[in-house]
Amino acid sequence: MNLPHVQIITFGCQMNVCDSERMAEILQAAGYTVSLGGEDDAVGSADVLIVNTCSVRAKAEQKALSLIGTYAKQENPPLIVMAGCMAQVHQRELLGKVTAVSHFVGPNDYYRLPELLGGSLKGRKVWTNEPQCGEAHDFIPAACSHTGPSAFVTVMKGCDNFCAYCVVPYARGPERSRPAQDIYDEVKRLTEQGVQEVSLLGQNVNSYKGSGSVATFADLLRYVAEVPGLKRLRFMTSHPKDLSADIVKAIADVPNICKALHLPVQAGSNKVLKAMGRGYTREHYLDLLQMIRSYVPDIALTTDILVGFPGESESDFLETASLVELADYTDLFVFAYSPRPHTKAAELVDDVPQKEKVARLTKIVEIQNIHSQKHMEKLLGKELKVLVEGPSKSDKSLITGRTEGNKLVHFSADVKPGSLVTVKITAIGTHSLRGELCHG
Ligand code: SF4
Incomplete structure (x- = not known):
């Protein structure tokens, strides 16, 4: 008997990417054919679709539901399984509403996928369990490749x-x-x-x-x-x-x-940090950066910023903007706040207008672009170790790899993925570098 072809589409953070890889490995070990993709991958023709969802922002949830809707409209729709945070957090509401989804499986139950997929597919069923303290099933498994x-x-x-x-x-x-x-x-x-x-x-x-x-x-x-x-x-x-x-x-x-560290600060105002329940102050965070740079002067420091948290005034926001200036990150990710069900902030008034959230987000991006560019310029002419990933997505005649500081470098060479080579940086772009192979 041919086992079904399973397609896994992943939304959200690296934890989800990791979980999707694990799901694929577990299913492949059980004999399934599995393809992995991100949210932008074209609609395929799998027998089973697993959508590994993210609940961190409302937009990510809407995108997952829209993708499920697209698959459900196919002439022969696949069996659709919702995995990830939405499956865990919203399964009870979604069960009656999103009828295209046949099964829900939370992050704690992926190890059971072959058993669940193989034995079920007969009628509606919720697989998710409440996560339990000390439980470690989801730290999967030995014989995966x-x-x-x-x-x-x-x-x-x-x-x-x-x-x-x-x-x-x-x-x-x-x-x-x-x-x-x-x-x-x-x-x-x-x-x-x-x-x-x-x-x-x-x-x-x-x-x-x-x-x-x-x-x-x-x-x-x-x-x-x-x-x-x-x-x-x-x-x-x-x-x-x-x-x-x-x-x-x-x-x-x-x-x-x-020599790279992602250290999410979220906000630069002590009032907002307290309301967020982050457990540190602006001063403590800036002291940390000083300590880090005293040990590792050239470290690539990145962060996350959340703008428009309930109660964030203009002067609170300016403190965040000034922290981004002072911190001199190599890169950052900035998001606009949206209320998430179950959280403490969902009980607060979402009082920063959407237009203002977008303006604050844009301001942070503008400040950071100057710092990112400055850090990129420092790399010009340097010889850096680059771990080769494979052909460049935008130009197949080039190879793409990453520096220790996680910057993408495109260069021309005949080297295999996985090679660690030295590349001299010859040009900088907005988000990536160009270089020449030194020796390989
Ligand atoms: S530390 Fe805070 S932001 Fe990070 S996962 Fe935990 S609750 Fe969420």
Whole structure:
């Protein structure tokens, strides 16, 4: 019997990308044919469509529902499974409303997909379970194979922080850390399969809790970096309130830990940070940046900014703008606030008009563009190590790779994906660099 072809479309964060890769690996190990894609991928002709959804912003939810609607209108629509945060948070409301979806599976149940997919498909059924403290089924599995030079490895799931705007703790449950030995073994298996670069993932990796000699996230970084053959180690996301000097020292000391850090600040006004429940002040955050740069002067620092949080006045916003100036990030992601169900902020009046949110977002982008450009200019003429990903998407005659600071570089060379080569930077664009191979 031919097992169905499963197409997985992913919305949202890297945690979701990682989860989709794991779903694919689990299903492939069970004999399914699986294709993976992002939200922009063309409508395919799979037997089963898994939409891995994101609930962090209302827009991401609307896009997922619109994609499901498009598939449902096909002449022979696939069986549609909703996975991810929407499935976990909204399953009860969606069950009656989005009839095109046959099954809902939350992030805690992906390990059961082959069993659920194989045995079900007969009538309507909700698979999702409430996430439970200490449960670790979702830290999947041994016998999966991975292709490509980079991979994500989950080190912890869930979040205990309950920032006022964020739905993640409701969708992903409480924090659960994975045993260090399991993480090490998975990274080792991946490097044996040709992976050169691993990104350790968690909603707040800095609060990782291990045991024995690998008790903290700093210990974990040093431990995993020792996996033979691992060329690059990255991690995200870091919460500023939990970032220790030991983590920064590990970045400084260990050659294969990338000199890059994503440290979401969200806002620059103490009043707004307090209302968001972030657990740090503007002053503490700026002190952290100083400490980080004292250990790793050339670190590539990036952040997230949320504008238009309830009660954010013009002067609060100006404090955020001034923090972005002072922080001198290499890059940032900026979002406009939208209320999310279940969260504390959803009970507040969403009082910043949409037009004003867009104006504030645009202002942050304008400030950051100047800093991003300045950081790019500093790279001009430098010889940088670049991990080759494959042919460039925009020009197939070129190869694309990434620097340690996560910048895309396009260059001409006959080198395989996964090669770590030296490239001299010859030109800069808005979001990427051009270069020439030095030796390979
Ligand atoms: S730390 Fe805050 S923003 Fe990040 S996942 Fe947890 S609740 Fe959400």
